[in-house]
Amino acid sequence: MKGLTIGKVAKEANVNIETVRYYERLGLISKPPRTESGYRQFPVEVVQRIKFIKRAQELGFTLLEVNKLLSVSDGKDYDCHDIQQFASKKLEEIEQKISDLEKIKSILYDLSKKCPGQGPLDKCSILEEFKEGSD
């Protein structure tokens, strides 16, 4: 068979078959051609695309946002102004995310450092660090 069956795609991308169909419905991946009998024939790239989607989700982007990200990347019908706007907004968000993650990182670091020394470790408030900049 030409192209990948849905089962292969799902397996390669580490997702449920239904998830693939779901993404197709949402337009996150494009409708693949079908065989005579109606079986989907996916191009191999779709696996990469699904992995990207999953990853972006774990980074806190919604499927809608991922969709836009991908559409722009696909060169879909957006004008330059639109893309500039979108990119710079996302960039800001990402900067903030990175900086907050760095904070959490250093907190966790402290936390685990305090640990082997025993004690109730009650003064390691994660919140202290977040007094500024989280809002």
Added chain:
Amino acid sequence: MKGLTIGKVAKEANVNIETVRYYERLGLISKPPRTESGYRQFPVEVVQRIKFIKRAQELGFTLLEVNKLLSVSDGKDYDCHDIQQFASKKLEEIEQKISDLEKIKSILYDLSKKCPGQGPLDKCSILEEFKEGSD
């Protein structure tokens, strides 16, 4: 009234009143004392805590994960081994998140750079960059 009413907390933390109650139910914030008549009296710190929760969510942590993060930070019933494990697992995840975010960042950067020069910008695939390391 001693402490903050639920309405004040919600307003300060920029969330719905119901969300505050919801978090209380889940144990993300502890049950506050009540007035004679049953009104909640929240300590001011709760606002900070809720902001932290919201922020962590935007970074892709589930409420369950946030709960653990906070419990550990609160010095709750975990032994050192537990905390070490947890912290190092989370640290790894965070490192990965940061590195993926950096990737997306540079992609967006490229995207917006290509833009003013017009053209269909069809070769800026976000996916190319994700071939390795996303899984």
Added chain:
DNA sequence: ATAAAGTCTGTACTAAGGTACAGAGTCAAG
């Protein structure tokens, strides 16, 4: 002292992101 605004509990609803069938047809291996 009375209205408006706030709060209480409990239950029900929503939206996002899937997941799980049922019932029917298709493909591939022995």
Added chain:
DNA sequence: CTTGACTCTGTACCTTAGTACAGACTTTAT
């Protein structure tokens, strides 16, 4: 040439994270 593994569509269901009342009580502002 049949049996088991796949796939199809469609609908229903699930979890997470809230949100929205209803009906009753409390506080506050005038």
